[in-house]
Amino acid sequence: MKFWGVRGVSILAGLGFAFGLETMVSAGLPNIYRLVVLAGLFITLAVSLNLINGITGQFSIGHAAFYMVGAYSAGFVSNQFYAQQSLGPQLWLVVMMVFGAFMAGISGFVVGLPSLRLRGDYLAIVTLGFGEILRIVVQNIAPLGGAYGMNVKPFGSPPKAIWIVWTLAMVCIAVCRNLLRTAHGLPFLAVREDEVASSAMGVNVPKTKVTSFVIGSAFAGAAGALFALYDTFISPDTFKMDVSFIILTMVVLGGTGSITGSVLAAVALFAIPEWLRTLQDPVTKVAIQIPGPSLVATMLAVIVAVALVKLIQDRFYGDKGKKLGLYVGAVGAGVAVQFLLAALLKGVPQLAKLSFEAAALRMVIFSATLIILMLLRPQGILAHHEFSWAWVSKLFGRRPSEANA
Amino acid sequence: MSEKPVVLSLDKATIQFGGLIAVNSVTFDLYKGDLFGLIGPNGAGKTTCFNLITGVYKPTSGSIKFNGKEVGGLAPAKIAEMGICRTFQNIRLFPALSVLENVVVGAYLRHKTSVYGAYTYLPPAINETESLKKDAMDLLEVMDLADMAGSRSADLPYGKQRRLEIARAMATKPDLILLDEPAAGMNPQEKEDLQATVRRIRDEFGKTVLLIEHDMRFVMGLCERIVVLDHGEEIAQGSPEAIRSDPKVIEAYLGEAV
Ligand SMILES: Nc1ncnc2c1ncn2[C@@H]1O[C@H](COP(=O)(O)OP(=O)(O)OP(=O)(O)O)[C@@H](O)[C@H]1O
Numbered sequence: 001m002k003f004w005g006v007r008g009v010s011i012l013a014g015l016g017f018a019f020g021l022e023t024m025v026s027a028g029l030p031n032i033y034r035l036v037v038l039a040g041l042f043i044t045l046a047v048s049l050n051l052i053n054g055i056t057g058q059f060s061i062g063h064a065a066f067y068m069v070g071a072y073s074a075g076f077v078s079n080q081f082y083a084q085q086s087l088g089p090q091l092w093l094v095v096m097m098v099f100g101a102f103m104a105g106i107s108g109f110v111v112g113l114p115s116l117r118l119r120g121d122y123l124a125i126v127t128l129g130f131g132e133i134l135r136i137v138v139q140n141i142a143p144l145g146g147a148y149g150m151n152v153k154p155f156g157s158p159p160k161a162i163w164i165v166w167t168l169a170m171v172c173i174a175v176c177r178n179l180l181r182t183a184h185g186l187p188f189l190a191v192r193e194d195e196v197a198s199s200a201m202g203v204n205v206p207k208t209k210v211t212s213f214v215i216g217s218a219f220a221g222a223a224g225a226l227f228a229l230y231d232t233f234i235s236p237d238t239f240k241m242d243v244s245f246i247i248l249t250m251v252v253l254g255g256t257g258s259i260t261g262s263v264l265a266a267v268a269l270f271a272i273p274e275w276l277r278t279l280q281d282p283v284t285k286v287a288i289q290i291p292g293p294s295l296v297a298t299m300l301a302v303i304v305a306v307a308l309v310k311l312i313q314d315r316f317y318g319d320k321g322k323k324l325g326l327y328v329g330a331v332g333a334g335v336a337v338q339f340l341l342a343a344l345l346k347g348v349p350q351l352a353k354l355s356f357e358a359a360a361l362r363m364v365i366f367s368a369t370l371i372i373l374m375l376l377r378p379q380g381i382l383a384h385h386e387f388s389w390a391w392v393s394k395l396f397g398r399r400p401s402e403a404n405a
Numbered sequence: 406m407s408e409k410p411v412v413l414s415l416d417k418a419t420i421q422f423g424g425l426i427a428v429n430s431v432t433f434d435l436y437k438g439d440l441f442g443l444i445g446p447n448g449a450g451k452t453t454c455f456n457l458i459t460g461v462y463k464p465t466s467g468s469i470k471f472n473g474k475e476v477g478g479l480a481p482a483k484i485a486e487m488g489i490c491r492t493f494q495n496i497r498l499f500p501a502l503s504v505l506e507n508v509v510v511g512a513y514l515r516h517k518t519s520v521y522g523a524y525t526y527l528p529p530a531i532n533e534t535e536s537l538k539k540d541a542m543d544l545l546e547v548m549d550l551a552d553m554a555g556s557r558s559a560d561l562p563y564g565k566q567r568r569l570e571i572a573r574a575m576a577t578k579p580d581l582i583l584l585d586e587p588a589a590g591m592n593p594q595e596k597e598d599l600q601a602t603v604r605r606i607r608d609e610f611g612k613t614v615l616l617i618e619h620d621m622r623f624v625m626g627l628c629e630r631i632v633v634l635d636h637g638e639e640i641a642q643g644s645p646e647a648i649r650s651d652p653k654v655i656e657a658y659l660g661e662a663v
């Protein structure tokens with residue numbers, strides 16, 4: 001019965017976390033309510049795409065399409081029936097979430113079928129094309145609001161959604177992780193590794209691929225339904241290709257196949273641009289200005305530091321401590337270059353005149369961070385590793401057996 | 406010999422790729438417990454024969470019967486389920502998976518609980534995972550790979566990768582196991598060990614074995630019957646002694662020296 005004890009505690013802990021977040025955010029920080037909802041949705045989107053992309057190895061890149069199917073089907077049905085229902089706003093939200101997941105799961109099945117014949121880039125194009133076609137079709141359907149978008153009932157008074165959003169995220173994580181913890185997840189990984197060998201070992205390759213598409217897209221659809229009812233307004237523009245690419249970036253950056261990586265990358269990629277948007281001087285509340293010479297010097301310094309780190313990474317083997325020292329040296333060299341160049345460039349009058357608002361540079365900083373990460377750690381932040389308590393206790397120098405005692 | 410049941414029976418099995426007839430009207434029978442060799446020069450159609458038997462290709466004509474049932478043209482996974490498993494000439498492991506996980510994928514074919522149990526991580530799925538892992542571990546023991554169970558399979562040396570492929574195929578609990586050049590790239594010591602292992606697979610585990618191999622010492626020392634292919638055609642069939650002295654085989658493949 002130890003098993004059920006552990007299960008019970010972790011489920012309670014999960015729910016406690018979701019409700020705690022709800023209470024905390026709505027009581028103390030109402031202005032970040034929307035951000036916390038969106039962060040939960042993006043975790044769901046990234047982890048569910050990881051199931052298709054990272055775990056089953058099907059290069060699907062149009063995940064926003066399933067997000068859209070969930071949002072529009074839930075939005076449309078909610079508009080038709082919200083007035084008649086007597087479930088209350090929260091239960092209605094859950095019902096719509098399940099409905100959105102169902103509709104997206106069906107579309108995932110349809111999009112999954114080409115994956116039986118297509119691989120790699122070709123499949124990627126099909127999935128992306130599906131998303132774009134769907135978006136354009138919706139743009140031309142008047143009952144769905146066309147290009148203007150659609151208001152979703154209950155208008156203007158979104159139901160308290162954080163706990164539902166984050167419970168969905170946790171269920172999505174749990175499903176993927178459970179799959180990987182049992183032998184039942186191995187066929188998915190085997191299909192990713194080698195389809196011919198998988199089928200020779202008796203793995204039903206078509207079924208495995210389609211299953212992963214259906215589950216992955218159903219979770220995306222559930223997230224879409226929550227988004228529609230929470231935001232109370234959806235338009236085709238919300239589900240453009242760049243949303244697909246952000247989700248894909250989260251998966252790749254976190255490490256394809258690592259659920260923990262997807263979660264971390266989803267939070268980071270979501271939070272960084274939002275945080276950069278609000279960059280201002282803490283005292284004067286004026287947006288921070290970056291002088292031209294510093295900007296140019298910083299850019300060059302970053303290039304120098306990255307090149308040095310990459311060189312050390314590729315050319316030096318052996319002692320870890322020594323290598324770490326070299327990395328510190330490389331970063332130091334970057335800082336030195338920055339100071340030197342900044343001082344030198346101040347002498348260039350055309351450049352010294354210029355200055356830039358930090359918040360306006362946020363997409364530049366964002367993309368530069370991505371490029372640097374992909375250069376220095378192409379396997380993703382966590383590669384294929386997962387978070388586990390055993391790993392934590394190792395980190396703190398205690399073996400799990402001692403920790404339990 | 407003829408009292409033993411026929412396991413695999415090829416009857417005029419043929420496949421044509423465009424203008425090339427890669428396997429032309431090949432006919433032979435495997436009896437239960439046979440250690441059977443398939444040899445011939447490069448490009449003779451040996452691997453293609455395996456691909457026909459395991460459903461990778463559909464025969465253009467002719468029939469392939471396994472335990473009395475036609476398997477020609479069935480899906481590979483279906484054929485694996487019926488009890489034929491194979492290894493690959495150009496090793497096809499699941500590189501990023503561990504040695505143990507590779508074998509569990511094979512063992513998974515005979516699993517019993519439903520996959521829905523896994524999404525919720527309930528005791529049936531957990532217990533089954535444990536028992537599949539245990540079976541896999543036993544097979545690794547047999548193949549002498551148990552000490553490397555946790556390593557990434559791509560990190561194994563070549564000879565061990567070949568042994569791992571055999572362990573993985575064995576895990577599907579086949580009646581008939583097909584080995585495509587299992588000794589390729591092995592040193593003499595490894596080859597000798599492999600011979601003993603293949604014999605054990607037949608004697609101890611009761612499998613029927615069909616193997617392709619270019620190393621004549623290996624084949625002649627191991628197999629009890631041999632079929633020789635050349636340009637897709639069957640040119641001889643019989644005991645190692647008969648094959649060694651067959652003039653057609655000497656001309657097409659073995660050369661005068663053997
Ligand atoms: N899918 C295919 N399409 C066209 N030709 C093929 C195909 N598969 C095999 N062949 C041809 O069939 C012939 C037999 O190939 P096969 O791989 O069976 O030879 P093999 O006897 O296994 O040779 P080796 O000893 O080199 O492994 C070759 O000429 C090969 O090019």
Ligand SMILES: [Mg+2]
Binds near residue numbers: 452453494
């Ligand atoms: Mg071959």
